[in-house]
Amino acid sequence: MEIRASKESEFEEIINLICTVFVEKCRPRYASQIYHDSSFQLHQSRVCVVDGKVVSHVRVSDRAIHIGRSVVRLGGIGMVATLPEYRRQGYASALMQDSIAYMEAIGYELSLLFTAIQPFYTKFGWATFPQTNFELELRVKKQFEPSSWIARPFDVERDLTQISQIYDENSKARAGTVLRSEGYWRDEYSRQVGILPSLVVEKDGTIGAYANFGFPTDSDGMDAFLATYYPNLREVGYRSQHPDSLLALCHAVLVSTRERDLTSISGRLHRHHPLIALLSEESGSQPSFSITEGAMYRIVLLYSLLQKMIPEFEARLESRREDPTPTSFCFILENQVCTLKVNHGKVTVMDDNSGRTKVQIDTHRFLKVLFGDATFGQLEELNRFKELRLEPYEIATLDALFPKGEPMHWICDYF
Ligand SMILES: CC(C)(COP(=O)(O)OP(=O)(O)OC[C@H]1O[C@@H](n2cnc3c(N)ncnc32)[C@H](O)[C@@H]1OP(=O)(O)O)[C@@H](O)C(=O)NCCC(=O)NCCS
Incomplete structure (x- = not known):
């Protein structure tokens, strides 16, 4: 068994391994992580090689997160996979140990991963952290008063500067959000995984609020991973000096779900986010909340x-x-x-x-x-x-x- 950084000649073998272990339909996402994430370097894909064959893999993405005004470096663990016929021989465990040493050597302060097999990672020092999901049944179809804010689709060239300003402003008041440089926003990989918002509300050239939301029915061009596994409402941002823009955004989201004949909307936002209260008031429905512990962090340094x-x-x-x-x-x-x-x-x-x-x-x-x-x-x-x-x-x-x-x-x- 050899544990080491990947080689360029192994890219297709790695992508095939990941598709075999996870799902074939997400191949564009997996391939994009290697070919289109501009932060990717060969040593971030760690492989276990047996008799010249890549049998197990771990990826460590290079990220930074906000904790209020401070920024800390984070190793994002993903694509942990061992070929079925090579399992239970300690290969993934050896890669996890190797990833910890790798992250310490680089100087990451934290590591984060998302999983459904928490006990496997607990052994290596990762611990769970809660995330809140909400769901709202949409029963009543209310008419909304017209607003001075206009809702329209997001346009990258016209809107990205303002969206990233709103994102940065909102992130400084939170903990855990990823630092997004202009390169990160514009990266081909980020587009693949759907980072760009879908909807903005604007008045006189000022964007007040934005939402990233998608529906399984809009499958054209949508990342299969997101379309299959995640809630509709994936991100929200707004300017704190324009809270009324959030009401306009709320109406636009409700109209959008209505146009698709959807009977519920789901999202991952913190429990007291004002958009949840607005969606509830404006739809006349009560939200229900659930907490998942699929995120796991490790304190590296x-x-x-x-x-x-x-x-x-x-x-x-x-x-x-x-x-x-x-x-x-x-x-x-x-x-x-x-x-x-x-x-x-x-x-x-x-x-x-x-x-x-x-x-x-x-x-x-x-x-x-x-x-x-x-x-x-x-x-x-x-x-x-x-x-x-x-x-x-x-x-x-x-x-x-x-x-x-x-x-x-x-x-x-x-x-
Ligand atoms: C999880 C996985 C990477 C482990 O690979 P591996 O090379 O067999 O791992 P190791 O031999 O080092 O360790 C095996 C341990 O994995 C753990 N494990 C494997 N699958 C598990 C599961 N579904 N739930 C909980 N633990 C699991 C077991 O604790 C096992 O330990 P044991 O043999 O003492 O019971 C492999 O089973 C796999 O590819 N699974 C499918 C993809 C996946 O779930 N990846 C993780 C996504 S976050």
Whole structure:
């Protein structure tokens, strides 16, 4: 068995392997990841070769994500596949170990993957993270008042600059969204996986809001993966200074579903996104929510992660009225240890265990606080149960550093 980076001469063999293991109809998507993702490099496709044959494969996509104002590097694991006749011989496990070493060497702070076989990845240090789906039955067909905002299809040359501005503005207030450069928006691969919005609302040349939504019935040109497996409403953005544009977008989405005689709309948005409330009010239907734990993150380099978050931590402290008591924490996360000191609005991160209060925490709970899914205050009962006891002033400081937020990873950024 040989574990190594892929070679150009192996591209078709890799794509065939992935089509054999997953689904043939998604071949354009798999091929595009290799041929059309401009960030792709040979060493991102890791292969296991037995007797000259590629029998198992893991891909590590190069991405960066926002955690508020901070940007951290993320290795996106995907296309984990072993040919059926070579399974249960440790090949995929060896590739996962290799991918971890590879990500550490490159300097990724985090890794993310999406899966239905969580126990396989738990063994290697990935932990699940929740994502919220909503569904709305559409019963009543209401007429809507005309709006000063005009809804129309997205046009790449005319609209992309404004869409990416809205995207960046929205991302800074969230955790987990992928950093999208102009190259990323315009990449052939991004088009293949449907990153471009379908609908915008505009007034006097200003785009107020956009949506990326699609329907299985519009199969022409749509990525088979998205068309088959994912909800209609895949992404929404709007300018916070033009909240009325979101109402116009909501009407356009409802009209669009109605024109297709669809009886429900589904999406992956955070629980309190205003568009869900608007869709509910304007359609006269109540949304139902479900939580999936198909996303899994791994903390690759804790020290580097906390270092990169210093500007965000300090901005969070500055926005508080009260200056927290100076203190220091020693985070102990699986086999990684790191100290975070807070002193009059300044945050220092050190690669040692000198922090006074020991915060021994598993990856699952750490991810919750890192992405704002829960705070230390909210986890207090669970933390006590897991024998992590913190004083009220320590919880207050940790809640200032890790406040509640609305984490988001848009579906079209899957790898
Ligand atoms: C998952 C997969 C890559 C594992 O490849 P492999 O080379 O056989 O993996 P290894 O021999 O290193 O490890 C086998 C382990 O995989 C785990 N595994 C495989 N399929 C699994 C499944 N459907 N659910 C849970 N665990 C699974 C088992 O825990 C098994 O361990 P065991 O032998 O101790 O029971 C392979 O089964 C495969 O290609 N499956 C179809 C594609 C897929 O599901 N890929 C992952 C998408 S996120």
